[in-house]
Amino acid sequence: MSEAGTMNATDLIFQLRAVQYLYAGRHVALDSIDLDIRRGEQVALLGANGSGKSTLLKLLDGIYAPSSGTMQVLGRDIAAVAAGEDAFRFHREVGLVFQDPDIQLFSATVLDDVAFGPLQLGMSPSEVKTCCDEALGEMEINHLADRAPFELSGGEKKRAAIASVLSLHPDVILLDEPTASLDPRTKWVLVNLIRRLGEAGKTIITATHELEIVPIIANRVIVIGEERCILADGPAEAILQDRALLIKANLIHEHLHGHGGDHTHTYTSTSGPAVR
Template sequence: MTTILETKDLTFKYPDGTEALKGINFKLEEGTMVALLGHNGAGKSTFFLHFNGINEATSGSVEIEGKPLKYDKKSLLEARQKIGIVFQNPDDQLFAPTVLEDVAFGPMNMGLPEDEVRQRALDALEKVGMSHVANKAPHHLSGGQKKRVAIAGILAMKPKVMVLDEPTSGLDPNGASSIMQLLYDLNAEGMTIMISTHDVDLVPLYSDNLHVIVGGQIIKSGTCKDIFSDPEVMEEADLRLPWIGQLFEKFDKEDGIVFEEGYPLTVGDAHDALLKRITK
């Protein structure tokens, strides 16, 4: 696999001296869908803001396609065309009078011809299912619609990587599932996706490539099974098993039903585990 984004010994201190990131070494492989799991205050958002130069590292480096990120205007524009970030609160990104103008903002700043800017914006809105609100004001949209429009604004720039900070925050279960299915589909089409979340029930459904961050450090990387079967990591990160895993843990501890391959973490895994036991 090709490494599309890498951080080396990345540290970041706020002006008051608070050390938010502590020497993070991280690689993002092209075409993957990766989750960064950690509680509020763990450093997820701060880490993401280094990927395209919104934050500048105190020490260490960020590399995009093997080249160190520079912080001059031209280099930052190039970085932001390749690495698009969707903020946790879509209101931080939506500011134009209409949805179409908002989605067109990025391509317009790339200096593209007007016809191409408009077409990119229309295509992106169609991709996220928001063509019907093109002429509406963003502040009239629901939370889920705003998330989709914010994603469209990044899609219109045709980045190689989309990074989303808590993409399901503030959404009801159906809205959260809808957004995650959209991201899953984009990844299936070839886009590299990275999300941050503290929702342990969500992660196993969409990504088996997981990184756990605590106190500005990535303490473990691996599959969901690797992470959720490691009691030390679970305790340090103050995590719990996804609810399906908790159910099967209860079967194990209270009913003596042992699952040698580990606790299932999704409905599909649970179905397979039970079917295997029934047909033995």
């Protein structure tokens, strides 16, 4: 941001206009998406199962090209990136942690996966080692370095997948349900890491069902509705206080029943009874 508080063109990382994505040419996964995301923003992407969060992150990462509409990322037409043009350089700047870590981990050992990006960049062996030690340390999995990814538990795989993206130090980090299947301590280690990376100026977009982490990891929230369009986009505090919106988007569930007098319990997707 400039001193006057206005953004210049280079601050615009993602620009989507009337973007639609269809699977198999007919199944609408996202529709009418207009979106600007600027450098240094921390965004939480919320929506019910099947609303299109993972699809949007794959579009932002240049894995998919829009079926219609236009999309620029870092000033480049994303369709060219999706077609493979200069894709490695792009992925040095924009890293995606997939919802399913099995997609991310393809090497014989965790260390090989974490070292893959730095090696591709042509770093020296000592630089590669430093990047890998740091990334494994951030996820507290140095002890898993020599293990085969397919032998790991679900949470360990998730941590290895996150480390394999962190080792490249991308400026833009896309995280698809990064805390899913993590134990409580590891979850808060990761939440704190996301907060620190945000404070350090990274642009971070996190799809999550865990509303309790949203105020810590994001200052902006985008809600995708079950119609696969953006239902709301605004400051995190305002959106998280809008119960009608959260219920409409199926992000909290209000269950009315009558034991001991009528009252309601509100459930989030990840907690038991919460709020009130």
